[in-house]
Amino acid sequence: MRYLILSDIHSNLEALETILEYRAYDRSVCLGDLVGYGANPNEVVDLLRKMDPVATVRGNHDKVACGLDQGEEFVFHARSAAFWTRDQLTQENRDYLSHLPQGPLQVEPAFSISHGSPRDEDDYILSEPVALHNFRFFDTPICLFGHSHIPVVFELKNGNLTYQLPSDSAVIHLDLEGTKYLINPGSVGQPRDGNPRTAFGVLDTGQQVMEFHRLEYPLENAQAKIRRANLPAFLADRLAVGY
Ligand code: ZN
Secondary structure: OEEEEEOOOOOOHHHHHHHOOOOOOOEEEEOOOOOOOOOOHHHHHHHHHHHOOOEEOOOHHHHHHOOOOOOOOOOHHHHHHHHHHHHHOOHHHHHHHHOOOOOOEEEEOOEEEOOOOOOOOOOOOOOHHHHHHHHHHOOOOEEEOOOOOOOEEEEEEOOEEEEEOOOOOOEEEOOOOOEEEEEEOOOOOOOOOOOOOEEEEEEEOOOOEEEEEEEOOOHHHHHHHHHHOOOOHHHHHHHHHOO
């Protein structure tokens, strides 16, 4: 089974539509943060609902946008975008976001999904010690996570932790017997690894392969909409530099 892995879409319709031109997958999963930052929250939620992923977990921005959380820990630009999003969302889409499950969630015997870390949906995995600690919080060989917007593969084998930052079109062979993985496919709608191209992953559970993909998309259109909506200008500027 080939799973399309989407994470941190952040209301970026142009990025999501570009990824949907890629068709070499059987099922999709979403690691949360459908909304927040970008200018098309309803269009993104509608499109994702139409794609009908087999599993979606909620992200921290989804929780604030639908009213489950007040975003007190958010920085200014994130909080103002989350409240703007809350005003924009239709009741139906607000309900959809508020019913998304909390991760980690097992999708099939090979893998689980979470938004932040499997230990805590709001925590970032940005270092080896934090990654190492989190391997005890999921039972499947692989846990896919998002939240940091940085593509990475952490691998735990015989008690040894290693990691790699995958290249734009990396294909990583997995050993699902005796090795565990924490994998971030990168962010669809707001990459933060210095590469502005939209990011997604494909996990092929039959071939035991994780593919990383990056695509150019019309980010100028996403920027123009952010500016027109009077969202913080920084949210438009950062899309061009991938941070
Ligand atoms: Zn995010």
